[in-house]
Amino acid sequence: MTLRYIHTADIHLDSPLCGLSAYQDAPAEQLRGATREAFRQLITLAIEERVDFVIIAGDLYDGDWPDFNTGLFFCAEMGRLQRAGISAFVLFGNHDAESNMTRALRLPDNVRCFSAKVCETHVIEQLKVALHGRSFKVRETTENLVQGYAAPLRDYFNIGVLHTALQGGYSGHANYAPCSLDELHAKGYDYWALGHVHEYKLWADRSTICFPGNLQGRSIRETGRRGAVMVTVGEDHQPQVERLFIDVLRWEHVMVDVSDCDSLDAVGIATGRHLIGLLESDAQVPRAVRVSLQGESPIHGELFQREQELRAHVLAEIAAIAPERLWLEKVKLATRPMVVQTDAALGGDALAELEALLGEARHDQALLQELREDFNQMLAKAPDLLAEVPALKLTRDGDLGALLDNVLPGLLARLGMKD
Template structure:
């Protein structure tokens, strides 16, 4: 017996983070959740699975456009013509949806009640599916208490939309523990709500399939559902199915060895090429974060626009139809001041602004750290700037420290770049 377990589809939910990119494929972005679901249904039909389980958050809140629901009905119709039933449990997002309450679904779709735990059986397979939908979005109680015992002689599958316990990134709806799930005595738990894929084994096999399609940079990597195979008395076997049609990636790159902007651009291009080694046919939306103690630190901050242009040039060379840039973030550090001074002096020993002058300037800046009047003036200036653009501090760790009154990191960051700029001009 084989079935597909999916959850957190969020049909027609928008993808965030690429609207500012002029060449982003708007139509592909708008249709990503639909296309991923369409591919999943195609897999179900091609593999001739016995049934499909949807463990909550099919929709994404109270959408006014019934076209979303009509699309779902059409896909369920494809399953019906193939003789495949679908068991649908509604989660916190579905509880708000008008479509959940009023849209008539094809006869092969069986919904779980929100009033009590409901059991659906497939007699030919001796399968019993236990589940309870959300009646309202805010469901803080443990719904597991309403689930009945396993039915003897059947394969028992529990369907539950839950945060479990300890998933702080997700609202704590219908919380329960792994121990409670195992104690229920079911063979398999088809969970939803947590968007990351996870599997636990033991008395029961417990699984979050992860969401079907990543919707922002917070949902990186391969996304999809799971194929579950139950053969004889052995435990259920879980295999991942990847059906996402646009993938979010985070390229976290150490540029410590890069001496200048050109070297950083080349290293970024190599990192982007590595991303395409897996599932090259799936387009990527990429956030690039540069880290490390680099001699290019000052130049990167001074020439932020050129840095973005360098990354876009690398993307253009690799194939703009396969990669889009979500953002470039800088998290580099400047080398220690003494190392920077030695490097500059060695690189330009005959410069008009020599090592002695640089050393004097370094000493002056070191004294500025203890100048109370200057520090107060800087804090006031930064407070005024961050008051006008409060999100800046969330983007740059350095500005978060400044907002909290700590200017030491600011001096550490500015000094190497200032010395490098002066030496380069000379």
């Protein structure tokens, strides 16, 4: 008998998408409804493909939401599954543990939730499948839950459902329910349906272990294709995992080398070429894009001085390419000034003396201390500058060398051009 099921996690229903709402050109309706629409499309796919069941491995909700419409939406989608004869197995993770909806709403009969008290095993007798799992009782669950999971049932296809960061955690994810890959393999299950980490990851060894990633990216920190996985199991009990791309709005980070650009128009054209390439795959999925300009640029200083105009150039390219499918999250400047050699052609002795003076500033401790204090006062008033000018972080930490390296070539070049 062939078995097929969908494994999803980290849906975060009605969680806001961050980073676009402040912009006039932001797709407000799509931002508000993206997590719902992605989940609706997943359920539609489950029904169309006639899967045997659906697993949700934690963080269905996004904390203690006061609006029960989120839970009512989930009940309605589970009702669609029930009418199609498909069961859903739901494990609650760190965000669900604090949700009123987790405790208060009665779900349709086809939904089976894992207990938060002890590991619970749900058996689908006609399919010879056993699902083992334990929900989070509280958000800060830092114990190793795997140690309490039941032994696999003989002659069944055994699935472990777990919300975890694995041993040591993943960057950007709290270290909840830590355990090791070796512990998961040693349990003897055929498949581990994990949640919590928002990036797709698959290990195939004694057990097949999978993070499907989150269903819908919610900020520029979650770029690229997002979705769930379809798992197909044949008579040999070997799971075959296929990625399902469900996201309805995708975040992308585009790197544009502007080393050969000598004007804002040229920068806009170079950016446009990259944006066109972005739409060559999954063109129907709208993109929220961060554009990072990099390279050793002859107009490095001009780019920083004319940021609003630069953004307008990029927006003009988007308007010409696909305004209904591309939205600009931010233009980030990461260019470097061109290295300039100072000689008589660039101003002779005066520029050489200025270069020497700035170079000596590295060794003047009194001057450096005064500069540090001035910069720290400036950064306290404008902390966002740290994100826009990376060299300032070193300055804040006491290293003015990086700042001088950025300032010196551009300053000398600008003064030299005035001769």
